Structures are given as structure tokens and as C-alpha cells.
Amino acid sequence: MGNFINGTLIDFGGVTFTYKSKKEYEIMKALSAAIKNEDYDAICKIEEKYGECEEFKTCKKRLEVYLAGIMAYK
Numbered sequence: 001m002g003n004f005i006n007g008t009l010i011d012f013g014g015v016t017f018t019y020k021s022k023k024e025y026e027i028m029k030a031l032s033a034a035i036k037n038e039d040y041d042a043i044c045k046i047e048e049k050y051g052e053c054e055e056f057k058t059c060k061k062r063l064e065v066y067l068a069g070i071m072a073y074k
Contacts, residue, residue: 024055031059 019025027050034042050056 020058021055023053024058027055028059028062031063035063 019028027046030046031043033039034046047056
């Protein structure tokens with residue numbers, strides 16, 4: 001009952017991401033840590049280093065979708 005608001009499930013529990021490559025995993029790990037620590041400079045450095053690679057673009061899109069879902073319930 002506590003996982004629903006107006007009949008909508010809000011807690012999926014145990015949600016994990018899967019990664020296509022070790023590089024994608026490392027980028028997501030670095031981005032997640034930087035976001036958690038509110039370290040804007042680190043986020044910028046990660047984007048400078050990986051911004052043009054497909055793995056970075058995939059991670060960025062996944063985080064955008066994830067954060068949009070969280071913000072929808074705030």
C-alpha cells in the first residue's frame with residue numbers, strides 16, 4: 001500500500017542498470033558519484049573526456065530519463 005500514490009506504483013525496488021561495456025559502466029559510475037556529490041566540475045571533466053563517445057551519450061540519456069522520472073513525483 002505504501003508504494004502507491006493515487007493508484008500508481010512509485011517504488012520498483014531493486015532496480016539496476018545493465019551496461020553494454022566496461023567503458024559505459026565506468027562512465028556511469030563516475031557520473032553517478034559526481035552527481036551524488038554535487039560536483040559540477042567533475043561532471044564537466046567527465047563530459048570533456050568522454051563527451052563525443054557513444055557510451056557517454058548513452059549514460060547521459062539514461063540519467064536524464066531516470067532523473068525526469070524522479071522529478072515527476074516531487
